[in-house]
Amino acid sequence: MPNETMPNFINKRAFLTPDRTAVYFQEKTYSFKELYDRSLKVAGQLQALGLQQDQYVGVLLKNHLDTVVILFALQLLGVKAVILNNRLTPAELAWQLNDSKASFLVLEEAFEKMELEQLSRVKTITTERLFQVEPVEPAIIDEISLSDICTIMYTSGTTGNPKGVMQTYGNHWWSSVGSALNLGQMESDCWLCSVPLFHISGFSILMRSVIYGMPIVLHDHFDVERTITDIQEKKVTIMSVVGTMLTGIVEALNDRRLPDQFRCMLLGGGPAALPLLQACVEKEIPVFQTYGMTESSSQIVTLSPEYSLAKLGSAGKTLFPAQLKIVLDNGCPAKAGEAGEIAVKGANVTQGYLYRPEATKEKFRDGWFYTGDIGYMDEEGFLYVIDRRSDLIISGGENIYPAEIEAVLLAHPSVADAGVTRIDDLKWGQVPAAFIVKREDITKDELQQFCHTHLAKYKVPKAFYFVEKLPRNAAKKLLRRELREWVADNENRLN
Amino acid sequence: MPNETMPNFINKRAFLTPDRTAVYFQEKTYSFKELYDRSLKVAGQLQALGLQQDQYVGVLLKNHLDTVVILFALQLLGVKAVILNNRLTPAELAWQLNDSKASFLVLEEAFEKMELEQLSRVKTITTERLFQVEPVEPAIIDEISLSDICTIMYTSGTTGNPKGVMQTYGNHWWSSVGSALNLGQMESDCWLCSVPLFHISGFSILMRSVIYGMPIVLHDHFDVERTITDIQEKKVTIMSVVGTMLTGIVEALNDRRLPDQFRCMLLGGGPAALPLLQACVEKEIPVFQTYGMTESSSQIVTLSPEYSLAKLGSAGKTLFPAQLKIVLDNGCPAKAGEAGEIAVKGANVTQGYLYRPEATKEKFRDGWFYTGDIGYMDEEGFLYVIDRRSDLIISGGENIYPAEIEAVLLAHPSVADAGVTRIDDLKWGQVPAAFIVKREDITKDELQQFCHTHLAKYKVPKAFYFVEKLPRNAAKKLLRRELREWVADNENRLN
Numbered sequence: 001m002p003n004e005t006m007p008n009f010i011n012k013r014a015f016l017t018p019d020r021t022a023v024y025f026q027e028k029t030y031s032f033k034e035l036y037d038r039s040l041k042v043a044g045q046l047q048a049l050g051l052q053q054d055q056y057v058g059v060l061l062k063n064h065l066d067t068v069v070i071l072f073a074l075q076l077l078g079v080k081a082v083i084l085n086n087r088l089t090p091a092e093l094a095w096q097l098n099d100s101k102a103s104f105l106v107l108e109e110a111f112e113k114m115e116l117e118q119l120s121r122v123k124t125i126t127t128e129r130l131f132q133v134e135p136v137e138p139a140i141i142d143e144i145s146l147s148d149i150c151t152i153m154y155t156s157g158t159t160g161n162p163k164g165v166m167q168t169y170g171n172h173w174w175s176s177v178g179s180a181l182n183l184g185q186m187e188s189d190c191w192l193c194s195v196p197l198f199h200i201s202g203f204s205i206l207m208r209s210v211i212y213g214m215p216i217v218l219h220d221h222f223d224v225e226r227t228i229t230d231i232q233e234k235k236v237t238i239m240s241v242v243g244t245m246l247t248g249i250v251e252a253l254n255d256r257r258l259p260d261q262f263r264c265m266l267l268g269g270g271p272a273a274l275p276l277l278q279a280c281v282e283k284e285i286p287v288f289q290t291y292g293m294t295e296s297s298s299q300i301v302t303l304s305p306e307y308s309l310a311k312l313g314s315a316g317k318t319l320f321p322a323q324l325k326i327v328l329d330n331g332c333p334a335k336a337g338e339a340g341e342i343a344v345k346g347a348n349v350t351q352g353y354l355y356r357p358e359a360t361k362e363k364f365r366d367g368w369f370y371t372g373d374i375g376y377m378d379e380e381g382f383l384y385v386i387d388r389r390s391d392l393i394i395s396g397g398e399n400i401y402p403a404e405i406e407a408v409l410l411a412h413p414s415v416a417d418a419g420v421t422r423i424d425d426l427k428w429g430q431v432p433a434a435f436i437v438k439r440e441d442i443t444k445d446e447l448q449q450f451c452h453t454h455l456a457k458y459k460v461p462k463a464f465y466f467v468e469k470l471p472r473n474a475a476k477k478l479l480r481r482e483l484r485e486w487v488a489d490n491e492n493r494l495n
Numbered sequence: 496m497p498n499e500t501m502p503n504f505i506n507k508r509a510f511l512t513p514d515r516t517a518v519y520f521q522e523k524t525y526s527f528k529e530l531y532d533r534s535l536k537v538a539g540q541l542q543a544l545g546l547q548q549d550q551y552v553g554v555l556l557k558n559h560l561d562t563v564v565i566l567f568a569l570q571l572l573g574v575k576a577v578i579l580n581n582r583l584t585p586a587e588l589a590w591q592l593n594d595s596k597a598s599f600l601v602l603e604e605a606f607e608k609m610e611l612e613q614l615s616r617v618k619t620i621t622t623e624r625l626f627q628v629e630p631v632e633p634a635i636i637d638e639i640s641l642s643d644i645c646t647i648m649y650t651s652g653t654t655g656n657p658k659g660v661m662q663t664y665g666n667h668w669w670s671s672v673g674s675a676l677n678l679g680q681m682e683s684d685c686w687l688c689s690v691p692l693f694h695i696s697g698f699s700i701l702m703r704s705v706i707y708g709m710p711i712v713l714h715d716h717f718d719v720e721r722t723i724t725d726i727q728e729k730k731v732t733i734m735s736v737v738g739t740m741l742t743g744i745v746e747a748l749n750d751r752r753l754p755d756q757f758r759c760m761l762l763g764g765g766p767a768a769l770p771l772l773q774a775c776v777e778k779e780i781p782v783f784q785t786y787g788m789t790e791s792s793s794q795i796v797t798l799s800p801e802y803s804l805a806k807l808g809s810a811g812k813t814l815f816p817a818q819l820k821i822v823l824d825n826g827c828p829a830k831a832g833e834a835g836e837i838a839v840k841g842a843n844v845t846q847g848y849l850y851r852p853e854a855t856k857e858k859f860r861d862g863w864f865y866t867g868d869i870g871y872m873d874e875e876g877f878l879y880v881i882d883r884r885s886d887l888i889i890s891g892g893e894n895i896y897p898a899e900i901e902a903v904l905l906a907h908p909s910v911a912d913a914g915v916t917r918i919d920d921l922k923w924g925q926v927p928a929a930f931i932v933k934r935e936d937i938t939k940d941e942l943q944q945f946c947h948t949h950l951a952k953y954k955v956p957k958a959f960y961f962v963e964k965l966p967r968n969a970a971k972k973l974l975r976r977e978l979r980e981w982v983a984d985n986e987n988r989l990n
Binding site: 004005006016181186212213304317347381 | 499500501502507508510511512638672675676679680681682706707708815816817818840841842862876
């Protein structure tokens with residue numbers, strides 16, 4: 001099928017525009033040719049270790065030039081990258097490595113002390129050691145199929161167990177193209193990436209760099225002053241942020257303004273607060289609200305330039321190649337203004353979850369992916385996201401699934417029942433809070449400590465409430481919406 | 496398969512950016528919403544006439560707003576447009592209508608006198624009458640499949656009989672996207688279209704307009720002063736030209752310069768002469784040489800901005816989504832600098848010829864389309880097209896196939912044998928010339944007159960040479976390369 005294959009993205013970009021800048025990292029500049037040469041060498045080193053096309057390989061890395069090189073090397077070899085969130089606990093990481101049947105793990109020195117090789121029994125190599133391996137001639141894949149898996153990123157869900165989202169080359173390609181057709185794409189563009197490369201928000205910037213031939217400014221973490229300086233000095237035109245980052249930028253800017261060439265502040269990771277958006281209008285920061293998820297390989301809805309003011313608070317319209325509809329509880333399509341579940345469709349949307357046909361089947365109907373998020377479309381078709389899926393907690397851009405925390409809490413012998421919901425937080429937007437029915441006596445501190453040993457830090461509940469009974473329906477399903485009302489009640493009582 | 500469907504392009508564009516300008520035509524401006532509303536009405540009128548999804552419908556129209564509306568209306572209905580070259584003779588048109596099994600023909604009043612309904616027995620309606628039909632509620636296709644046929648354009652070939660090139664929505668989509676990734680695509684873009692909409696060069700501009708949300712300036716024919724004025728007044732940034740048009744612009748500009756916002760003169764339709772390219776460098780006209788064909792839904796190779804000077808004369812590198820290789824006569828891949836046949840692959844390349852599985856099979860090997868054109872790639876991968884397929888004549892951007900003219904000449908009772916080749920022409924680049932072996936006495940004028948009744952004007956040979964015998968190989972195959980040497984000899988003798 002000629003329309004399903006494409007040249008290997010990494011090859012092709014180095015061939016087309018070898019001398020263009022690809023990455024600015026730590027005051028150094030790397031061209032697409034330099035990046036390609038490094039990736040080619042690392043591909044030879046990975047192959048010397050026995051890595052082969054179509055294997056799954058875990059990567060546990062921070063935002064760094066080496067990470068870009070390793071991710072590109074894997075693409076050159078046709079190896080599927082299981083991109084791990086480096087904020088997770090060793091137990092969580094080991095689980096994902098085993099679940100994905102990864103044959104290898106490449107990690108940074110900093111993460112070696114987690115002893116993942118022992119935990120997961122997956123063969124492990126640090127980047128330092130990898131870069132010392134004698135390379136062999138790598139078997140580079142010249143042509144890819146758009147239906148080939150490029151990356152796996154884990155998301156949790158209502159079931160508690162994380163699921164590996166399969167992201168194909170086609171998913172990334174269509175996502176990049178959809179974004180370009182909406183935002184425009186020009187030779188002077190430069191995208192600042194300080195969101196994690198292990199999230200689709202960061203990884204998609206890397207793919208756009210390759211597909212557009214566009215330089216990125218890569219930061220190892222978000223630093224507001226460095227951001228403002230680099231936007232000026234590196235002539236950054238676009239940046240991806242979540243609410244907490246944007247708040248930081250707005251505050252730090254004070255009376256300063258971003259330079260004229262800066263044309264797009266792409267705001268994702270959950271609904272933004274109106275006061276923040278209004279502050280951005282005042283400071284002339286061109287905010288483009290977006291809506292997307294790991295399953296849609298980043299943005300699927302973005303507010304077009306001409307509507308950024310008139311439709312403040314909307315996530316915009318669906319990108320050209322994709323489709324979106326609002327579905328009522330009874331399965332019927334919603335009318336304009338009527339809220340329902342957001343369903344999406346498009347070549348940027350995942351084909352499903354790795355080794356999880358049942359979970360995949362649950363989320364798809366007639367080719368549409370049911371997001372679980374709630375929203376409505378106005379008369380003109382602009383999407384307003386009212387609420388991420390009722391159980392989802394978005395904390396500083398990280399997705400947290402209550403079921404996962406509940407499973408940990410229920411594993412404690414003193415806990416008879418547990419329910420987790422979100423509470424608002426000035427800094428992080430939202431943080432998790434737990435409702436506990438005690439079996440035996442236990443303190444909040446003890447529970448928090450217990451969670452720390454099993455969960456990434458950002459997932460540990462910031463508040464614990466002891467209650468007699470949790471709200472469950474006839475089928476014993478936990479009613480988390482009610483928990484949120486309890487939180488509101490509790491806060492009123494406490495304040 | 497979720498990655499094979501997309502929203503109907505016409506619908507989606509009107510939905511996304513209804514108020515943006517879509518077309519400037521004859522001093523009027525039409526937004527995407529206005530264009531959509533008109534197309535919707537015409538879709539209702541076409542449906543009232545009985546047109547249904549998946550039918551083939553001929554269109555014989557000039558560059559006009561009505562043409563855009565009709566072509567969009569057909570896309571809304573999922574009707575496949577057989578786009579006819581309005582320079583053809585009635586017999587040629589009738590042949591294509593019947594070959595495509597068109598169930599209908601929409602034509603302009605001006606073409607009514609050709610009596611195509613009688614000739615082809617295909618039901619015919621003029622645009623004037625169409626626009627007076629009482630519309631019904633049209634059955635609009637909300638979702639298209641990228642593998643659905645959108646348009647058919649006929650090209651001739653070595654066999655003489657024209658073949659219908661099947662262009663799918665996917666072909667047009669990938670062509671548009673590949674072009675955008677190479678040239679960039681920004682909100683300020685505006686593309687001037689004075690090449691025919693019935694050629695892929697013009698039609699592809701229309702598709703880009705819809706896919707990018709970009710205005711086009713549509714001219715009914717190429718007029719050099721109107722071109723220069725409109726580039727200035729409508730802030731045109733890109734224009735598609737063939738050599739003869741560009742020569743006209745360069746001459747007319749004289750000491751004037753095109754405005755700064757004008758960023759791309761896309762030069763297709765055959766190899767350009769070096770003196771013309773050099774004149775453009777002097778006049779600061781940003782020429783992007785391209786190489787493409789009906790079968791690749793326009794450009795597949797374009798010279799990137801950064802190389803437009805250093806690689807003068809090259810057609811550039813293959814667009815990001817596509818692939819190209821040079822194949823030697825023995826089937827082996829050519830080395831850098833070595834000339835051979837150009838083969839291309841990509842989702843912009845046609846799946847083949849309508850109802851012609853054998854002809855399709857001949858041109859495709861392992862998913863690669865063999866163009867018949869001759870070229871080489873330099874060490875850096877830049878393509879140099881030495882020669883379009885040896886038998887092809889490109890006259891003012893129109894492709895002319897000698898076999899078709901030979902078939903007409905051979906039908907004349909006084910002609911025993913005929914061979915057609917090209918001669919250089921200052922105005923048109925190339926024109927056809929015929930070598931005739933006489934059976935009975937006949938003059939050049941009589942032969943030219945005979946051709947005029949059977950062939951479009953631009954296909955009629957401009958020179959006739961009477962010879963004793965034509966160069967044919969053992970298998971009696973005409974050796975057109977030798978004919979070209981004869982032409983050179985003849986010119987030397989004549990000059």
